[in-house]
Amino acid sequence: MSGTERTLFAGVDIGGTTTQVVLCHRDLTVLERAEVPTPAAEGGRAMVGAATDALAPLLARTPGRLAGAGIGAAGVVDAAEGRVLVASDSFRGWAGFPVAAVVGDALGVPAFLDNDVNAFLRGEVSGGAVRGEADVLGMTLGTGVGGALWVGGTLFEGPHGAAGEIGHIPGFGELPCTCGGRGHLETLASGRSVGARYADRTGRRLTAREVATAAGDGDPDAREVFRAAGAALARAVVMTAGLVDITTVVVGGGLTRAWHLLEPLVRAPLEAEPPVSGRPVRLVRGSLGSDAIPVGAAARARREVGTE
Ligand SMILES: [Zn+2]
Known part of the structure; x- marks a missing residue:
């Protein structure tokens, strides 16, 4: 000392x-x-x-x-x-x-x-799951879907502070989003939308955690809701990798409590549709909670x- x-x-x-x-x-x-x-x-x-x-x-x-x-x-x-x-x-x-x-x-x-x-x-890059990495997409799957970009070893915020806001880009269907838009990633992949999409299919209102449990028990509607969330997240990752050549995605937020379920459902479409670089994008769960x-x-x- x-x-x-x-x-x-x-x-x-x-x-x-x-x-x-x-x-x-x-x-x-x-x-x-x-x-x-x-x-x-x-x-x-x-x-x-x-x-x-x-x-x-x-x-x-x-x-x-x-x-x-x-x-x-x-x-x-x-x-x-x-x-x-x-x-x-x-x-x-x-x-x-x-x-x-x-x-x-x-x-x-x-x-x-x-x-x-x-x-x-910044927390996960500075002292967490992606410590020291230079080119990372961060996503938080909670009430909404948040996104942030770390490019060339620094946070890339953009001129309006909105860089990396992946939750509100369209191209993910036609469902109305909390922001007033339509077909945004958030309509499929947030905790709240996992519950809402399950209710759309079954008429039953469950929390995301309960949908995850149901999926684990083999409920086909719950599995399909998670499959759609995973596919949408994978597509968002591929789009980001095509634009800014990230090496890694770190995912946090409440929905990652179901990581054992979600992770393979993101990984499979990611492997089926690799980025144009040909280099696979590493997918990790945040470690700092x-x-x-x-x-x-x-x-x-x-x-x-x-x-x-
Ligand atoms: Zn939106």
């Missing part, structure tokens, strides 16, 4: 129902974590206050010097300005809220805001402030 004080980074994931916070060593090892409800109906200041209040006891009992904080949040964010641009209706007073500035003031360190799917991918977003947010802070 050197005699210098330990450098710490804080990471925050402000989700629709829960907020996760972590305190990391500068190598991104998680030293402490906590989870609190997100007061999404009470406005931006309350949401940020819940996160910084959750961090306070972690900071108090962890020796070291906090050097920066990162926040991952759903919606469209201005990562340079640290502000949420577009938020879902479930968040009150969130769009326009200067998240990074308020967190930075509360903690007394520089703070940075990222879209949550970008933070997920619910730490991926806060650790990725902390990794952004580490990159911005440096570690020395």
Whole structure:
């Protein structure tokens, strides 16, 4: 051990129902974590206050010097300005809220805001399942389908922060999407749509987890819903590989609890229709679980402030 004080980074994931916070060593090892409800109906200041209040006891009992904080949040964010641009209706007073500035003031360190799917991918590349890889598509299969791109060793956000938003590209049928579009990947491959597609076929409303269990028990409708989700995901991967020549896809989100079921259903069509490069795309499940977003947010802070 050197005699210098330990450098710490804080990471925050402000989700629709829960907020996760972590305190990391500068190598991104998680030293402490906590989870609190997100007061999404009470406005931006309350949401940020819940996160910084959750961090306070972690900071108090962890020796070291906090050097920066990162926040991952759903919606469209201005990562340079640290502000949420577009938020879902479930968040009150969130769009326009200067998240990074308020967190930075509360903690007394520089703070940075990222879209949550970008933070997920940064987390998995910085310290998770695809550590050190240069060209990766990240996908999160939760309530919706999120996407993010890591190209040439860096996050590729695009001029509007929308690069990699694979959940909302068309060409996957005609079903209406939550965003108002039609035939988007999300209509087949999110947790919510797995439940909805099963209900379309059977008239029975199950959660994605229950559909997965039914598929495991041999229910042909449940199997077909998962087959369609897997085929759609594989097609999205092939399209991405054709455009930006990714080597790897890392998948996270609640639907990956059914990875044993989903993984072969993505892999088979991926192998049947390989990218034009002829090089197969590696398909892996994220390894950080619910730490991926806060650790990725902390990794952004580490990159911005440096570690020395
Ligand atoms: Zn859509």
